[in-house]
Amino acid sequence: MNSNHWWEDAIIYQIYPMSFKDTNNDGVGDIKGLTQKLDYIESLGVNTLWVNPVTLSNHDDNGYDVIDYKKIDPLFGTEEDSERFIKEAKKRNFRLIFDFPLNHTSDQHPWFKKALKGKDEPYRDYYIWVDSNGDPYPNNWTAGFGGPAWTKEMNGDQYYLHLFKEEMPDLNWDHAPLRQEMADVVTYWAEKGIDGVRLDAFIYLDIDKDFPEHPEDFGSAQEVTSYGEKLKKYLSEMNQRTGKEEKDLLMIGEATSAGAEKILWYTDDNMVDKVITLQHFTDKADDKLDDLPKEKQHVPLDLNEFKRMQTEFQENLHDSGGPILFWNNHDRPRAPQKYGDMQNHRDNTAKMMATLLYLQHGIPIIYYGEEIGMNNVWFDDPGNISDKRARSFYNAAREYGWDHQTAMKHLNLTERDPSRGIMQWSNEKWAGFSEDAAPWIKATVESKYNVEEQEKDSSSILNYYRRLIDLKKSDLFRKGKWELIDTKETLYVYKRQLDNRIGLVCCNFSAEPEEIDLGSFKDLDTLELATEGIKVKEKTLQLPPFGACVLLNEK
Ligand code: GLC
Ligand code: CA
Numbered sequence: 001m002n003s004n005h006w007w008e009d010a011i012i013y014q015i016y017p018m019s020f021k022d023t024n025n026d027g028v029g030d031i032k033g034l035t036q037k038l039d040y041i042e043s044l045g046v047n048t049l050w051v052n053p054v055t056l057s058n059h060d061d062n063g064y065d066v067i068d069y070k071k072i073d074p075l076f077g078t079e080e081d082s083e084r085f086i087k088e089a090k091k092r093n094f095r096l097i098f099d100f101p102l103n104h105t106s107d108q109h110p111w112f113k114k115a116l117k118g119k120d121e122p123y124r125d126y127y128i129w130v131d132s133n134g135d136p137y138p139n140n141w142t143a144g145f146g147g148p149a150w151t152k153e154m155n156g157d158q159y160y161l162h163l164f165k166e167e168m169p170d171l172n173w174d175h176a177p178l179r180q181e182m183a184d185v186v187t188y189w190a191e192k193g194i195d196g197v198r199l200d201a202f203i204y205l206d207i208d209k210d211f212p213e214h215p216e217d218f219g220s221a222q223e224v225t226s227y228g229e230k231l232k233k234y235l236s237e238m239n240q241r242t243g244k245e246e247k248d249l250l251m252i253g254e255a256t257s258a259g260a261e262k263i264l265w266y267t268d269d270n271m272v273d274k275v276i277t278l279q280h281f282t283d284k285a286d287d288k289l290d291d292l293p294k295e296k297q298h299v300p301l302d303l304n305e306f307k308r309m310q311t312e313f314q315e316n317l318h319d320s321g322g323p324i325l326f327w328n329n330h331d332r333p334r335a336p337q338k339y340g341d342m343q344n345h346r347d348n349t350a351k352m353m354a355t356l357l358y359l360q361h362g363i364p365i366i367y368y369g370e371e372i373g374m375n376n377v378w379f380d381d382p383g384n385i386s387d388k389r390a391r392s393f394y395n396a397a398r399e400y401g402w403d404h405q406t407a408m409k410h411l412n413l414t415e416r417d418p419s420r421g422i423m424q425w426s427n428e429k430w431a432g433f434s435e436d437a438a439p440w441i442k443a444t445v446e447s448k449y450n451v452e453e454q455e456k457d458s459s460s461i462l463n464y465y466r467r468l469i470d471l472k473k474s475d476l477f478r479k480g481k482w483e484l485i486d487t488k489e490t491l492y493v494y495k496r497q498l499d500n501r502i503g504l505v506c507c508n509f510s511a512e513p514e515e516i517d518l519g520s521f522k523d524l525d526t527l528e529l530a531t532e533g534i535k536v537k538e539k540t541l542q543l544p545p546f547g548a549c550v551l552l553n554e555k
Pocket of ligand 1: 061064065101164200201254330331
């Protein structure tokens with residue numbers, strides 16, 4: 001591996017701009033808000049920012065349905081605001097990653113509007129069309145957000161493909177001018193100062209034009225269209241056109257279903273540098289009931305399976321700099337509340353889960369607000385959740401016999417909206433997010449779990465994160481060999497080793513106090529980092545519920 005890439009030591013902070021900081025008091029976070037909070041972000045010790053889409057969108061999918069890839073959405077600010085943000089970020093030596101949904105556009109994108117004018121329209125080929133065959137739909141594919149993956153055009157007799165949503169038609173990557181257009185977009189942003197790109201949903205770019213049926217009666221189009229053969233060609237062409245190599249642009253591809261083997265398939269050939277997968281979220285799928293829609297049932301994490309996946313990623317991806325390490329993002333409920341105990345052990349749960357994951361080999365992505373132990377937005381009414389399927393799940397669950405609380409718990413711990421709450425800056429009105437405009441999403445205001453109060457408390461989650469990030473920057477935790485220690489299921493213990501430096505990371509992933517015998521580990525005499533309630537007596541480490549610590553063999 002070329003060892004000079006800037007991103008090898010990246011510690012990424014992900015910002016969902018709508019929810020970070022509102023400066024013009026319209027209830028929606030904006031780019032000026034990002035700029036205003038750069039000093040705060042810098043104080044965390046992270047060195048890279050990933051910003052969810054801020055380009056012009058129809059907001060059917062909060063920015064992932066793009067109308068113009070080069071224009072800033074006025075909802076977030078102006079061109080000048082974005083230039084100033086980039087400039088201020090650079091001043092603080094941040095690297096910037098922008099989010100790039102290149103698989104589809106909004107149906108309001110001028111390309112699609114032109115494409116709709118008819119079969120002879122040059123932009124027609126920017127999208128994927130099939131003739132009606134007399135059946136209600138061309139095949140049995142369903143879209144990611146529900147319903148069929150095909151919609152018939154209003155003034156013609158063809159159907160267009162949409163893997164996610166009717167309002168988000170899929171682009172046709174077979175069409176050379178489209179590919180050039182996309183490379184131009186990346187180049188445009190690179191010239192503006194962007195250092196990396198998150199390639200949204202890139203695994204679906206190569207669609208088999210035979211449109212093979214899904215083996216089930218109706219099945220996810222995404223399942224049968226991912227990882228097409230031409231992907232490599234498309235990506236290498238784009239990398240060449242954008243000058244990726246010379247510019248040392250980081251390409252992070254989103255491939256939610258990729259295991260280590262698939263990840264290596266892309267990274268070995270430098271198609272993408274890193275992959276964001278969801279395969280480490282090893283939920284106990286067998287605990288789900290057959291009688292209710294599975295994707296909206298919350299089940300606990302299978303810790304043995306989790307260890308197996310972590311080992312797969314740590315071992316196989318070691319030589320390529322380790323995997324991307326994350327618990328949270330804008331597409332999943334916040335993990336500490338889903339998998340830990342944020343009711344009774346909130347501080348320790350938040351600290352332990354961060355310690356467990358981020359001190360492994362790889363690149364952490366910290367999702368805004370997790371550093372203060374933010375919980376999910378808790379909805380009381382399925383009608384307030386943007387996914388229309390929430391309501392039908394709720395109705396089915398109630399009919400099945402679940403009470404209101406239970407049905408809502410399952411939704412709040414499986415939906416996307418709950419993770420998108422406003423950043424809790426203070427315990428003032430609207431948590432200091434906006435002045436007096438009600439935020440676009442249900443607001444949570446809490447004492448203690450806000451930046452202002454945690455700044456003042458040396459043992460807060462926030463200050464723990466700062467120490468953790470600092471530790472992550474040491475050679476031992478950047479490069480050291482990783483080894484999982486065999487323990488009972490609810491303990492997660494691993495060793496990092498670099499030459500004769502050793503670090504032992506001990507985590508208790510349960511509500512029971514635990515002990516670990518340190519007898520077989522020599523010279524681990526420095527307790528470098530610890531949550532509340534950690535004790536070492538003789539050679540026995542005592543961990544309270546959800547406690548964690550890091551022991552080192554030298555100082
Ligand atoms: C990615 C994004 C998600 C979006 C989808 C469609 O999975 O992370 O938020 O809805 O792609 O663009
Ligand atoms: Ca605003």
